[in-house]
Amino acid sequence: MWVACETLSMAAIRTQSLTKRFGDVVAVRDVNLTVEEGEIFGFLGPNGAGKSTTINMLLDFMRPSEGTAEVLGHDAQKEPRAIRNRIGILPGGYDLYDRLTAREHLEFAIDAKNADADPSELIDRVGLSQEDADRKVGGYSKGMAQRLVLASALVGDPDLLILDEPSSGLDPHGIREMRELIRGEADRGTAVFFSSHILSEVEAACDRVGIMNNGRLVAENTVEGLRELTGASSQLILKVGRVPTELDLTSIEGVSGVSVDDSALRVSFSDPGKKAQVVKRVDAATRITDIKSEQASLEELFDSYTRGEEPTGRKPESPAEVSA
Numbered sequence: 001m002w003v004a005c006e007t008l009s010m011a012a013i014r015t016q017s018l019t020k021r022f023g024d025v026v027a028v029r030d031v032n033l034t035v036e037e038g039e040i041f042g043f044l045g046p047n048g049a050g051k052s053t054t055i056n057m058l059l060d061f062m063r064p065s066e067g068t069a070e071v072l073g074h075d076a077q078k079e080p081r082a083i084r085n086r087i088g089i090l091p092g093g094y095d096l097y098d099r100l101t102a103r104e105h106l107e108f109a110i111d112a113k114n115a116d117a118d119p120s121e122l123i124d125r126v127g128l129s130q131e132d133a134d135r136k137v138g139g140y141s142k143g144m145a146q147r148l149v150l151a152s153a154l155v156g157d158p159d160l161l162i163l164d165e166p167s168s169g170l171d172p173h174g175i176r177e178m179r180e181l182i183r184g185e186a187d188r189g190t191a192v193f194f195s196s197h198i199l200s201e202v203e204a205a206c207d208r209v210g211i212m213n214n215g216r217l218v219a220e221n222t223v224e225g226l227r228e229l230t231g232a233s234s235q236l237i238l239k240v241g242r243v244p245t246e247l248d249l250t251s252i253e254g255v256s257g258v259s260v261d262d263s264a265l266r267v268s269f270s271d272p273g274k275k276a277q278v279v280k281r282v283d284a285a286t287r288i289t290d291i292k293s294e295q296a297s298l299e300e301l302f303d304s305y306t307r308g309e310e311p312t313g314r315k316p317e318s319p320a321e322v323s324a
């Protein structure tokens with residue numbers, strides 16, 4: 001019975017063995033990805049990793065060579081019409097008509113989706129002024145254009161938003177507003193699937209992330225889960241009166257590395273439970289003037305999954321193992 005219930009639960013996105021070949025190039029290889037309803041999911045990977053190809057298959061712009069993609073419970077290739085009006089897309093490259101105003105663009109988008117939406121409400125929602133919305137978009141800054149495209153994506157209150165670099169062109173204030181907006185949409189139950197190269201932004205905004213590398217989904221987890229899996233869980237920074245070069249802290253099991261900068265020792269742990277032991281040993285050798293604890297950033301985790309080396313700790317052996 002339990003199995004049946006689980007099978008029926010609808011994910012916003014579910015791919016199974018999704019694969020795309022271009023001749024000899026395998027752009028996407030056997031990807032099993034699940035994005036739940038109402039979740040903010042960051043889709044990451046270096047250039048050429050297979051992100052756009054995956055998104056193109058979700059949107060039925062491309063056909064998979066093998067495997068399936070399901071969006072909002074419908075097969076992306078067999079039932080694209082059932083999906084189209086329930087998703088909002090902010091594409092990486094987009095064309096706006098310079099001679100139309102933002103309001104006219106939105107009226108057009110509302111008509112095209114046959115939606116019942118108020119352009120003024122959408123304009124407010126993305127932080128454009130009503131006055132600017134009546135100007136021709138030819139004179140818009142990149143950030144204003146980005147807000148307009150997002151407003152178009154929100155037409156019809158989609159159940160899934162697919163956003164390609166949503167913070168692109170926005171100033172720091174705009175980036176924060178975009179994050180709040182995305183969170184607000186997720187709180188309404190909308191799933192948000194977004195790709196970005198600004199990893200600090202992804203870390204701040206996402207519930208979970210997926211990392212693509214060479215066509216494979218090499219990680220799918222919360223940022224915290226990735227820290228645990230890679231063993232890059234934490235670092236201790238000890239400011240000291242004298243650097244105790246005679247100490248071999250790496251001989252303590254659970255210490256994965258030690259470096260020295262500006263009279264400070266930076267100690268990485270595969271077992272954070274060993275922090276007290278390290279502090280005790282350093283304290284016995286020199287005066288500790290300050291202690292700080294830091295967690296590995298998403299950027300460091302991203303590096304460990306995509307630079308072609310093993311992450312510092314235990315690396316998941318198969319995509320199945322990294323599912324949260």
Ligand SMILES: Nc1ncnc2c1ncn2[C@@H]1O[C@H](COP(=O)(O)OP(=O)(O)OP(=O)(O)O)[C@@H](O)[C@H]1O
Nearest residue numbers: 022025026027045046047048049050051052053054
């Ligand atoms: N139409 C195509 N024909 C041939 N090869 C392609 C085609 N589209 C993509 N590829 C190849 O597939 C691989 C994945 O490309 P893709 O555009 O999906 O990567 P990406 O992760 O989106 O990269 P970026 O961050 O640079 O946009 C690359 O090796 C690319 O050269």
